[in-house]
Amino acid sequence: MKLKTTFKALAAVAALTSASLSFAADIDMNADVNDVAIQGYDTVSYFTNGKPMQGNAEYTATYKNAIYHFSSESNRDLFRANPAKYAPQYGGYCAMGVALNKKLDTDPTAWRIVNDKLYLNLNHAVQKKWLTDVPGNIQTAEVNWPEISSKTVAELNAE
Known part of the structure; x- marks a missing residue:
């Protein structure tokens, strides 16, 4: 019985480790421990508003496994259409x-x-x-x- 429980626990740890590795930001990306890029600022706002604006976790997109936050749905959609332009x-x-x-x-x-x-x-x-x-x-x-x-x-x- 103990062996079965130990095996289940190890399988769960392996699954969690694998899942966390698959979502970790790529090595060439600067992201925090939660994989959020540029401290949650909206990278599109630099281009559209001419200034940095804090993003909102309600509007997100990923690029190179880093999570970007946006101040609006339209900024998120601009990023999704061309992330290399805005990142x-x-x-x-x-x-x-x-x-x-x-x-x-x-x-x-x-x-x-x-x-x-x-x-x-x-x-x-x-x-x-x-x-x-x-x-x-x-x-x-x-x-x-x-x-x-x-x-x-x-x-x-x-x-």
């Missing part, structure tokens, strides 16, 4: 950090749209540095991203 560059990691071979978190209020692409930074102080050479920093980040995108934050910190 932040470098998986939502700090653009300056990527230029420096790092994966850093971001402040959704430290942002810029450049050539119709959304870039986020760690904070406003880092963004100020990033803004001193936007084309150069983007060029460097574009070279670095393919190499660091498949590494975890812990792996990069160990280097």
Whole structure:
């Protein structure tokens, strides 16, 4: 009897582990422990409203296994139609950090749209540095991203 109960418990744990892994945000996406991207901000609002707006869990979409929140149904639908257009560059990691071979978190209020692409930074102080050479920093980040995108934050910190 105990063996049967133990087997059921192990099967349940395996199923839960498998389910949680299948929904974990991709390694190249910056998401919180609940797989929510950019701290729940509406990524479409940067383009449509010209400013960051907090999203609502009522309107969600997934992209690369990260969950995006939107302030309206129409913004969610715009994202679903073309997620690559609206998703932040470098998986939502700090653009300056990527230029420096790092994966850093971001402040959704430290942002810029450049050539119709959304870039986020760690904070406003880092963004100020990033803004001193936007084309150069983007060029460097574009070279670095393919190499660091498949590494975890812990792996990069160990280097």
